[in-house]
Amino acid sequence: MANLAPRADASDVVVIGAGPAGALAAARLADSGHRVQVVERTRFPRFSIGESLLPQCMAPLERAGLLDAVLAGDYQPKNGAAFTRRGVSTVIDFHDKTTPGWATTFQVERADFDQRLIEAARARGARVDFATTVDAVEPDARHPRLTVRDDTGHTRRLETRFILDASGYGRVLARRLGLARDPRLESRTALFTHVDTGLDDDFDREKILIGVHPDDAQLWYWLIPFRDGRASVGVVGDTATLEAAGDDAESRWRTLVDAEPRFAELLAGARPIRPVDALAGYSADVERLHGPGFALLGNAGEFLDPVFSSGVTIALRSADMAVPLVERTLAGESPDWAGEFERPLRAGTATFRAFVEAWYDGRLQRIIFHPDPPAELRRRISAVLAGYAWDRDNPLVTASRRRLDLLAELCGPLPEARP
Template sequence: MNPSVPDCDVAIIGAGPAGAAAAARLSQLGQRVHVIERSHFPRFSIGESLLPQSMAYLDAAGLLETVQAAGYQPKNGAAFTHRARTTTIDFRDKTTPGWGTTYQVERADFDQRLIHAAESYGATLEFGTTVSAFDADPERPTLQLDDEHGGTRRLSARFVLDASGYGRVLARLESLERDPRAEPRMAIFSHVADGIDEAAFDREKILIGVHPEDSGIWFWLIPFAEGRASVGVVGDIAALTAQGDTPEARWRALLDQEPRFRHLLRNAKRLREVGEIRGYAASVTRLHGPGYALLGNAGEFLDPVFSSGITIALHSAHLAAPLVDRQLRGGEVDWEDEFETPLRSGVETFRAFVEAWYAGTLQTIVFHEAPPPHFKRWISAVLAGYAWDHENPFVTASRRRLAALAEVCGHRDEVRS
């Protein structure tokens, strides 16, 4: 071993979608990539409903054919239900050019396919290993790795990308965490054999339900292929925990309270233990530092309501990978202007939509009988993942435009009552 030569060019913490996309892209660009993952694949994860914008990022990373060959459930939009009101948003009917369809995926299979595709491009994978320490350095950042057998070693790189998701490794080790500016909520979820026998049910759309008495509580039903589905509920921690003594008791009690979900899932059989995630929102003071950058959930996570997590993760990898390659080849990179600022612009668009959902203004728009058609197409574009399209006024002035449109649609807190 030559101590003057780093162990790899790029070390990537985490083998989820952001890590896999960055690893695939950088390996194709000729960089020596080493991916460190603390778990073993396949492993369960939520965040199972993709957005159409993510398809372009998968394509750019050389991962699109892998996804298309997997036989996942196609997705073309979202359906919403509240009391007797139902409505749909078709992602193909949008203002922004680009993909209008995508997939709904079981993440255990999806993530494994992506990371092994990255391996086929030349990335080295290491599972069952935890990053326990980090030395930031603009030229030779170093990680301390602890394997599951008790071994510890140092790994040097020329650049480090943190794609550790909810583990948020560098955010913790570099003291980057900050208040996420979001109410503490929780998600309760499981997979089912859904048994849905309603011919009119559209499996190509995620179904989002609003609690009939408390619109701060909402439900998801994500149909998968072969009659399976992901079913979950999100809301205020105190409100949800009051529904029962165990995650399963809470999950069942809440699903029984939403008429559409109760009807659709009357024949459902649970396939896995009910899980919970509490206080999932996260934010950081910065997304880059000397010799490193944070991707996806390792930096910012908002809320699952519009399935933005994987799109943000893939967008961050799409931005970061060519910048890392350029820097390692001796070029100049302004990580603030070329990575952090553009990435955060789309995150803030999604944040405005999430906040408008919980405030009731976006629910007013969604459930309005006849919102102005062009406005609906602008909103459809954002919900399809095109949160970086600055030709869209609901991207450039999200909060103001949403508030104005809600007023046009007669928002008087009627959805929240």
């Protein structure tokens, strides 16, 4: 019998979400000759936070052949992070790290960055449908199905052989399949916007600036400079604390930014050039990251906190790890998704989580702001903050909580402002 032509809505892999993880997975799978269908709820370009990448991102992008697309964006280079609290400042330089690999990356406007990545995936042969919502999912080890709806209300069924959920905060499979569980981090809120501002001549544009509120060490700020002179500015803290700072998002953002001396100085004349947005309760987790005929990537599975810019790194890492297993599944093998994907991915995420927890309870701040930390300690911290949270040769990866406890005790209390 002659082979029947595949149905128009049939594919080898459906990728839900056109963000960085989805674009990377789609590009690599299409490069291998697989029929890839990407469905994205929004229309691109679209705004997103997660604008300060980590050097560890660069290797997966390079392996996927997406580095040229990134370089074409002419983004602001990034080589580290600067921290400020009560007039005390310190710098982490990603060149000075224990883990080998990329030491530089970029600070990007995600609307442009994500657009470039998904267009590169489309150029490789991936089909991309924007403004398309997933209404239903039927998991199956061999023939999973989805029902999707476009913005005209037209619905259709998609038949595929594997589903990758890269839907980010949409968390499609977690919601549709009841996979969500309570996150292990406290609920917080972020207020953020873009500003058009000229920064001081001595401001290092190649580093994200992270500030700490002078009276509340759990309330912190980011300033991410872009190439064109604009910057992303956000403040993160307990929801009640943020709400008490003003009557609306912009007044709260302004009041809180003015409370931190260095931020107040840098942003004295700055005004938002887009509405101040709020994102509450962003931390999320799931019972499992894989199942019959599907896997969850990046934020669609677990999201921690924006403080160390780990979101895009974990997203790209997850896609990089998942693609070879998807290809083996399509070839008729039965990969160990728990042992080869979920456990190793979550191990690195747990390292980031330990650093996030230590930041909010003050332990990591005591270490980072210490006036004279041992050089090897600083290099190990630099490696984790550069995204190398899977490096088992780094003691701060293999025993994060215990070593952070010990180091914080040795460092003593947070230093006060210098005279």
